[in-house]
Amino acid sequence: MMEYTGTPGVQGICPAGWHIPTFAEWCTLLTFLDSTYYCAADNAWHEDWALGAKLMESGTAHWMINENNNASGFTALGAGDRTPNGDFGYPTVYTTLRPLPAIPRPRAPGFRLVHYDQAIMGGHDDKNFGLSVRCLKD
Numbered sequence: 343m344m345e346y347t348g349t350p351g352v353q354g355i356c357p358a359g360w361h362i363p364t365f366a367e368w369c370t371l372l373t374f375l376d377s378t379y380y381c382a383a384d385n386a387w388h389e390d391w392a393l394g395a396k397l398m399e400s401g402t403a404h405w406m407i408n409e410n411n412n413a414s415g416f417t418a419l420g421a422g423d424r425t426p427n428g429d430f431g432y433p434t435v436y437t438t439l440r441p442l443p444a445i446p447r448p449r450a451p452g453f454r455l456v457h458y459d460q461a462i463m464g465g466h467d468d469k470n471f472g473l474s475v476r477c478l479k480d
Contacts, residue, residue: 356477424472
């Protein structure tokens with residue numbers, strides 16, 4: 343996704359004029375929507391139920407259960423993940439959005455949206471999993 347570079351703001355797989363957001367850029371969005379959200383790049387998962395509903399696409403086209411009324415304009419779709427052995431799973435259950443990692447390590451920060459409690463959780467996942475990426479306009 344990053345075209346073999348770890349440079350913040352890299353275009354990577356994004357179209358011209360867009361880039362892969364950094365962890366700090368994700369935190370800016372999340373704390374703008376909820377100033378009380380704990381956005382830390384540690385190894386613990388931090389959950390916020392109200393914030394998840396603000397980011398998820400409304401309705402059930404891409405989510406198993408979703409009764410929120412998204413007013414933020416950010417429309418995260420349920421996408422699941424790809425496991426290290428190549429299997430795909432849980433496309434309407436959750437999605438994990440991966441920012442550009444700040445430092446190389448086996449586990450990378452991400453933000454997971456889950457349908458059943460419409461929460462967002464920030465934490466770390468194994469880098470061997472295929473996760474979703476959103477592009478940010480420059």
